[in-house]
Amino acid sequence: MGSRRQFLVGTVGIGFGLLAPAHATLAAKVIVPDKLCTLSRSLIRTLSDGNAISVKREWQIGFSAVSGGFVVSGRQIAVSVDAPPSLAGLAQMEAKRTETNLFPIELDASGLLRAGVDPLTPASMDNALAKAEDFLAGQAPSDDLKAAARTFAASLDQRAAGLLSLLPRDLFFPRDKDWREAKTLALPGQQAGEMTIDFAATTDPDSGLLVRADRTISTRIGSSSRRSSEVWSLTV
Structure with a gap:
């Protein structure tokens, strides 16, 4: 980010708790740019037919800068949608939609979202998979367990997509830059299930500011699998 003028927020050293798994690293410093930037977000969902x-x-x-932190303001400047022909109508509607609820975003002095959440955690995975186990355990022996598993796989995928849509608290200043969590699911009928979260981020070495972050949630129950992912990038 070269010689641009920047606001130095400060050097922080904090324990991140549920921000990421226990192996999270500490942020060395937090600097915000003093000029307009471009923030982009790509959401990708794999459909049941293999399309995306x-x-x-x-x-x-x-x-x-505000008292005790910062406010991030923004306006949408571009949108693009790529979808199979069968979803052309939905794609057209999404392309016309302007995202107005994202901003303003409040950051504290350490660069974390004040109203952010930490959706991608082992605890959130355990909760989702516990619901899957309860659902499948409640099926009668005569039920088609494979069909039930496929139905819940779709439901679990919807839950995963919902988690992915929430903003992490360390969006602008990623703390832990490379991690993976996987949880297995006990299923009847000798089927296997799993939910996996993968995260990888790159940051500017001088400011700690986001360059790119990839988050992916994969769910699998039996032979049915789904994947939802997002990519955030910030250009200064």
């Missing part, structure tokens, strides 16, 4: 739908949005954003 992706939506990419871009916003022009700026950081403003």
